[in-house]
Amino acid sequence: MKVGLLVTCLVDMMRPSIGFAALKLLETAGCGVLVPASQTCCGQPGYNSGDREGARRLAAKLVEEFEACDYLVAPSGSCSGMVKTHYPELFADDPSMLARVAALAAKTYELTDFLVKVVKLEAVPGRFAGTVTYHDSCSGLREMGVKAQPRALLAKVPGIKLSEMNEAETCCGFGGTFSIKFGDISSRMADKKCQNIEDSQADAVVLGDLGCMLNIEGRLRRRGNERTKVLHVAELLAGETDEGAS
Amino acid sequence: MQIATMYFKDRAQLKLQDELLQYNLNKSKGKFVGKRAEAIRELDDFEATRDAAKSIRQRVLDNLDTWLEIFEENARARGTTVLWAETPDEVNRHVLDIAARHGLKKAIKSKSMVSEESALDHAIEAAGMKVVETDLGEYILQINDYEPPSHIIAPALHKSKEEVSALFAKVHGTAPKTGIQELCAEARAVLREHYLTGDLGITGANFLIAETGSVFLVTNEGNATLCTTLPKVHVAITGIEKVVPTLEEASTLLRLLTRSATGQSITNYVDILTGIKGAGEFHGAEHMYVILVDSGRSKVLASEVKEALRCIRCGACMNHCPVYQNIGGHSYGWVYPGPIGSVITPMFIGQEVAADLPNASTLCGSCASVCPVRIPLPELLRKHRETQVRLDLRPVGERLGLRLWTWLASRPALYAWATRLGVRVMKWLGGYEGRIHSLPLASGWTNGRDLPAPAGKTFRELYAARRRAGRQT
Numbered sequence: 001m002k003v004g005l006l007v008t009c010l011v012d013m014m015r016p017s018i019g020f021a022a023l024k025l026l027e028t029a030g031c032g033v034l035v036p037a038s039q040t041c042c043g044q045p046g047y048n049s050g051d052r053e054g055a056r057r058l059a060a061k062l063v064e065e066f067e068a069c070d071y072l073v074a075p076s077g078s079c080s081g082m083v084k085t086h087y088p089e090l091f092a093d094d095p096s097m098l099a100r101v102a103a104l105a106a107k108t109y110e111l112t113d114f115l116v117k118v119v120k121l122e123a124v125p126g127r128f129a130g131t132v133t134y135h136d137s138c139s140g141l142r143e144m145g146v147k148a149q150p151r152a153l154l155a156k157v158p159g160i161k162l163s164e165m166n167e168a169e170t171c172c173g174f175g176g177t178f179s180i181k182f183g184d185i186s187s188r189m190a191d192k193k194c195q196n197i198e199d200s201q202a203d204a205v206v207l208g209d210l211g212c213m214l215n216i217e218g219r220l221r222r223r224g225n226e227r228t229k230v231l232h233v234a235e236l237l238a239g240e241t242d243e244g245a246s
Numbered sequence: 247m248q249i250a251t252m253y254f255k256d257r258a259q260l261k262l263q264d265e266l267l268q269y270n271l272n273k274s275k276g277k278f279v280g281k282r283a284e285a286i287r288e289l290d291d292f293e294a295t296r297d298a299a300k301s302i303r304q305r306v307l308d309n310l311d312t313w314l315e316i317f318e319e320n321a322r323a324r325g326t327t328v329l330w331a332e333t334p335d336e337v338n339r340h341v342l343d344i345a346a347r348h349g350l351k352k353a354i355k356s357k358s359m360v361s362e363e364s365a366l367d368h369a370i371e372a373a374g375m376k377v378v379e380t381d382l383g384e385y386i387l388q389i390n391d392y393e394p395p396s397h398i399i400a401p402a403l404h405k406s407k408e409e410v411s412a413l414f415a416k417v418h419g420t421a422p423k424t425g426i427q428e429l430c431a432e433a434r435a436v437l438r439e440h441y442l443t444g445d446l447g448i449t450g451a452n453f454l455i456a457e458t459g460s461v462f463l464v465t466n467e468g469n470a471t472l473c474t475t476l477p478k479v480h481v482a483i484t485g486i487e488k489v490v491p492t493l494e495e496a497s498t499l500l501r502l503l504t505r506s507a508t509g510q511s512i513t514n515y516v517d518i519l520t521g522i523k524g525a526g527e528f529h530g531a532e533h534m535y536v537i538l539v540d541s542g543r544s545k546v547l548a549s550e551v552k553e554a555l556r557c558i559r560c561g562a563c564m565n566h567c568p569v570y571q572n573i574g575g576h577s578y579g580w581v582y583p584g585p586i587g588s589v590i591t592p593m594f595i596g597q598e599v600a601a602d603l604p605n606a607s608t609l610c611g612s613c614a615s616v617c618p619v620r621i622p623l624p625e626l627l628r629k630h631r632e633t634q635v636r637l638d639l640r641p642v643g644e645r646l647g648l649r650l651w652t653w654l655a656s657r658p659a660l661y662a663w664a665t666r667l668g669v670r671v672m673k674w675l676g677g678y679e680g681r682i683h684s685l686p687l688a689s690g691w692t693n694g695r696d697l698p699a700p701a702g703k704t705f706r707e708l709y710a711a712r713r714r715a716g717r718q719t
């Protein structure tokens with residue numbers, strides 16, 4: 001089984017450890033992992049900003065890079081959601097591309113969804129002594145149906161306790177360029193998310209999208225919270241965190 | 247209504263600081279969201295009912311002209327006069343003509359968002375008539391110098407009981423009341439007088455029933471019942487999209503409307519008004535008019551956002567919208583706030599003046615997940631963003647930034663080099679703390695948040711190094 005890892009542009013730049021954690025989990029599960037070297041960005045920033053043409057160009061590039069793989073997996077509900085639910089819409093008027101896009105969309109998975117549904121991962125390398133709370137990032141939840149999968153995987157981590165926060169499914173306020181264009185609204189949304197995270201008393205908030213992580217971590221620290229860790233679910237499962245033994 | 251959509255950002259900024267509003271929003275949100283969640287559990291198959299509702303509405307829109315003709319024919323057969331209004335001004339003109347024709351002096355009105363589009367109350371007053379809003383929320387706003395509504399089903403949602411109490415004491419000249427029941431009783435006593443003296447009843451319509459030519463109305467206060475039965479003339483004003491083929495289908499929609507809106511299995515009152523009072527009948531208006539309003543709706547129908555016309559105005563999308571819940575309805579600056587407002591407002595008043603609205607969303611999808619008629623609101627907001635790019639309405643900086651990003655991301659080698667440089671600069675900016683407190687080009691981010699600094703090397707370079715090391719060992 002050849003799995004193409006879509007690292008995502010944010011992970012590539014801002015937190016490579018998530019990419020390595022995803023790699024490790026996929027390899028633990030026995031997958032042969034291919035990391036196309038020329039991958040850059042899935043085109044979502046342009047797509048969500050109304051730049052259809054730019055988005056199509058980057059989408060076509062990504063299809064080229066990944067279509068030979070048996071699966072495309074991304075440690076992000078947002079980027080996998082872009083490929084799976086929005087690429088077909090982007091090429092709706094281009095029948096020859098549409099067939100290729102649809103084929104790729106059909107084998108595109110968010111990481112935890114893939115680990116649970118396709119490879120049925122039994123044991124995970126990570127350890128965590130403490131309580132975590134899980135934030136359901138919007139695209140993962142509503143476009144990719146990711147809800148039970150990360151929780152099922154987290155339950156396999158020795159030492160971990162899950163404490164659900166209130167409104168786990170409410171948007172953290174990231175929204176890509178929204179977070180800059182409407183910074184005040186976005187910060188307020190992040191602030192409410194942080195309050196719910198703190199109220200859960202968890203030692204760490206765990207989630208599956210780096211954009212939301214940066215938003216939540218940025219707001220937690222600005223609020224003066226230095227205690228609550230912000231971890232990607234892949235980092236925790238792979239044991240690629242400070243306390244995770246691998 | 248006066249257009250204030252261009253002040254979206256400034257208004258939102260003020261509303262974020264308004265602690266009383268924040269408190270009021272929080273309180274109502276909990277109620278709406280919780281009650282809806284409970285109410286939809288009563289339905290055996292909520293999702294299938296949503297599918298049915300979607301297809302009922304879509305079937306109408308696919309042949310809207312035909313269904314409108316059927317409605318018109320059946321309404322006429324029962325003595326109702328059907329009038330058409332292409333613009334908001336025409337709506338007001340029709341109403342004033344009707345008032346002049348029958349010598350009417352005083353309008354009593356139940357809630358109609360469509361009439362807000364044309365600021366009908368002001369037109370009526372300018373013509374020397376009196377008008378009284380009888381929906382409690384609308385009444386509160388009217389006596390507060392015609393404050394605009396902030397929600398489509400709970401127009402005074404932004405106000406607390408204490409604010410209403412102070413307002414009533416001031417306007418009615420009564421002692422301030424503390425309990426909600428006392429306040430309602432006071433409003434009821436004041437309104438009762440108006441019901442008995444009004445000679446023109448004005449309402450909206452939740453649905454128009456094609457097969458019977460009826461106007462279908464839901465309220466919780468019974469005010470529409472009084473407005474449509476006591477005065478001698480009843481005028482219903484509604485958008486052309488509101489037609490539904492049969493009563494059977496309207497009842498399917500009703501099951502979703504009330505549950506999605508207020509979490510009720512049905513509203514306290516449902517009025518189905520079919521034609522004028524017949525010979526020997528006791529109730530009903532002597533003259534009934536239906537004004538079918540276009541005001542941009544046929545433009546929506548011919549556009550990429552046409553699915554928005556399926557809307558049955560339940561308000562669930564705003565109740566579940568994290569942006570609306572933080573800034574309130576007034577920030578949006580026109581009649582319809584929240585996700586559906588951000589989709590239809592640019593079509594009604596122009597993309598240029600309402601340019602912020604479709605962009606002021608994280609596209610989180612919460613709205614679409616609750617919409618009873620499955621309007622893909624985030625997709626429609628994105629369509630508007632595409633239109634704005636096409637019309638060159640986006641700021642230069644944003645356009646250049648996006649173009650540069652696409653250009654760079656299409657050139658992997660250059661991209662690799664640029665990102666390597668970028669993450670090193672950002673790491674340096676993050677200092678020993680590992681976080682950036684201020685970024686001039688992204689102050690929108692850093693005003694309210696830190697930016698966690700990157701590790702300083704990209705995944706791709708670390709991965710390449712790892713592969714090289716692996717090969718050597």
Ligand code: SF4
Binds near residue numbers: 556559586613617
């Ligand atoms: S768009 Fe959907 S959820 Fe929003 S008001 Fe209309 S019907 Fe209700």
